[in-house]
Amino acid sequence: MKLEKExxxxxxxxxxxxxxxxxxxxxxxxxxxxxxxxxxxxxxTDVQFNLMELxxxxxxxxxxxxxxxxxxxxVVHPSNVTSLVDRxxxxxxxxxxxxxxxxRYNAVRLTPKGREVLDHVEDAYMKEVDRVMxxxxxxxxxxxxxxxxxxxxxxxx
Amino acid sequence: MKLEKExxxxxxxxxxxxxxxxxxxxxxxxxxxxxxxxxxxxxxTDVQFNLMELxxxxxxxxxxxxxxxxxxxxVVHPSNVTSLVDRxxxxxxxxxxxxxxxxRYNAVRLTPKGREVLDHVEDAYMKEVDRVMxxxxxxxxxxxxxxxxxxxxxxxx
DNA sequence: GGCAGATAGTTTATATATCAACTATTTATA
DNA sequence: TATAAATAGTTGATATATAAACTATCTGCC
Numbered sequence: 001m002k003l004e005k006e007x008x009x010x011x012x013x014x015x016x017x018x019x020x021x022x023x024x025x026x027x028x029x030x031x032x033x034x035x036x037x038x039x040x041x042x043x044x045t046d047v048q049f050n051l052m053e054l055x056x057x058x059x060x061x062x063x064x065x066x067x068x069x070x071x072x073x074x075v076v077h078p079s080n081v082t083s084l085v086d087r088x089x090x091x092x093x094x095x096x097x098x099x100x101x102x103x104r105y106n107a108v109r110l111t112p113k114g115r116e117v118l119d120h121v122e123d124a125y126m127k128e129v130d131r132v133m134x135x136x137x138x139x140x141x142x143x144x145x146x147x148x149x150x151x152x153x154x155x156x157x
Numbered sequence: 158m159k160l161e162k163e164x165x166x167x168x169x170x171x172x173x174x175x176x177x178x179x180x181x182x183x184x185x186x187x188x189x190x191x192x193x194x195x196x197x198x199x200x201x202t203d204v205q206f207n208l209m210e211l212x213x214x215x216x217x218x219x220x221x222x223x224x225x226x227x228x229x230x231x232v233v234h235p236s237n238v239t240s241l242v243d244r245x246x247x248x249x250x251x252x253x254x255x256x257x258x259x260x261r262y263n264a265v266r267l268t269p270k271g272r273e274v275l276d277h278v279e280d281a282y283m284k285e286v287d288r289v290m291x292x293x294x295x296x297x298x299x300x301x302x303x304x305x306x307x308x309x310x311x312x313x314x
Numbered sequence: 315g316g317c318a319g320a321t322a323g324t325t326t327a328t329a330t331a332t333c334a335a336c337t338a339t340t341t342a343t344a
Numbered sequence: 345t346a347t348a349a350a351t352a353g354t355t356g357a358t359a360t361a362t363a364a365a366c367t368a369t370c371t372g373c374c
Contacts, residue, residue: 001306001309001310002306003302003306006309007229007230007232008229008230009214009215009230010215011214011215015283015286015287016290016295016298016299016302017286017287017289017290017291017298018283018286019298019302020290020293020298020301020302021188021286021289021290023301023302023305023306024181024184024185024188024301024305025185025188025189026185026232026309027181027185027305027308027309028181028182028183028184028185028186029185029232030232030309030312031178031181031182031308031312032182033362034312036362045329045330047329047330048329057166057168058166058167058168066352066353067352067353068351068352068353071352072164072165073164073165073166075164075183075186075187076330076331076332077331077332077333078352078353078354079331079332079333079334079353079354079355079356080330080331080332081353082353082354082355083329083330083331083354084329084330087328087329087330102339102340102351102352103338103339103340103352104338104339104340104351104352104353105339105351105352105353106352106353126172126175129172129174129175129178130172130174131311132174132178132308132311132312133173133174133177133178133308134174134311135307135308135310135311136177136304136307136308138173140304141173141174141176141177142173143300143304144177144180144181144301144304144305145173145176145177145180147293147297147300147301148180148181148184148301149158149159149160149180150292150293151184151188151289151290151292151293152158152163152183152184152187153158153292154288154289154291154292155187155188155191155289190332193332202359202360204359204360205359223322223323224322224323225321225322225323228322233360233361233362234361234362234363235322235323235324236323236324236325236326236361236362236363236364237360237361237362238323239323239324239325240324240359240360240361241359241360244358244359244360259322259369259370260322260368260369260370261321261322261323261368261369261370262321262322262323262369263322263323
């Protein structure tokens with residue numbers, strides 16, 4: 001459905017460029033809302049899931065990841081990671097540990113409980129992703145990805 | 158550039174469906190961050206700009222829009238509109254007025270200052286949108302929009 | 315006419331996000 | 345080696361977002 005109709009706008013969006021931008025933004029927003037709902041019964045948020053995925057697949061299990069590293073991979077401000085890890089530490093999903101040899105760092109690591117939650121939710125999440133995306137063929141997805149990559153290329157500072 | 162490389166991930170994203178989803182979400186996020194930066198010097202946020210656009214083009218100038226209407230068109234929770242309009246009222250960008258005949262409603266309207274800010278920023282914004290999107294041809298944009306519409310169709314409750 | 319349910323808006327609690335300003339530590343370099 | 349610059353993390357102010365619980369008002373219907 002056209003975005004205008006979906007949002008109940010009486011006047012149209014005037015340029016295709018603007019319509020494209022609003023479509024990307026709004027679809028991302030809808031996907032985020034759906035993800036939020038999806039993770040709710042598991043007691044975590046979509047953002048917390050993303051952080052746990054990084055700890056699971058982007059870190060040596062021993063070493064964990066620094067908050068600075070998480071900040072770069074999540075593309076959020078470092079101070080956001082501080083409060084996010086605070087909440088997740090309180091929920092016993094992750095721990096902060098001193099790193100020997102560099103006293104500036106924290107190593108953030110999954111707790112056994114964090115790993116358990118991740119194991120429990122991950123398969124269902126991937127199935128849900130497949131269900132949401134099955135409206136597109138593989139080649140349509142690749143074209144979509146290509147267009148979005150080019151847009152981001154043009155956004156780089 | 159591939160998302161994995163852009164985010165500095167060492168391990169790949171395993172499915173095309175997930176890669177597509179993450180591309181949409183991340184690109185929307187980048188566009189939002191860019192919009193935020195763009196509006197900063199004008200003393201408004203991207204969200205406040207969107208609300209003012211609705212007041213300008215989706216309302217009779219006299220009647221304004223209800224907060225419930227804004228909530229639906231911005232696709233945000235009504236309580237979010239309460240605090241948003243609070244801040245914008247404080248910044249003298251909009252006013253709340255009683256609607257004769259239905260005491261439940263507020264009519265939210267642009268102030269002269271709000272209209273002035275909008276006039277001042279709108280052309281520059283539309284030019285910026287064109288610049289960001291000029292990496293795609295018109296037909297590529299239409300294909301992109303079509304794919305995103307189909308994804309949202311599948312997301313509907 | 316009166317009441318059930320829909321609609322509009324607010325309040326409070328919580329999560330996510332930015333930025334500026336700060337401390338602490340490590341690295342680079344003059 | 346002393347110090348400047350870079351890096352890591354935190355704190356506090358502010359904006360955006362949701363949800364639940366609440367008040368107020370209006371509409372539909374018996």
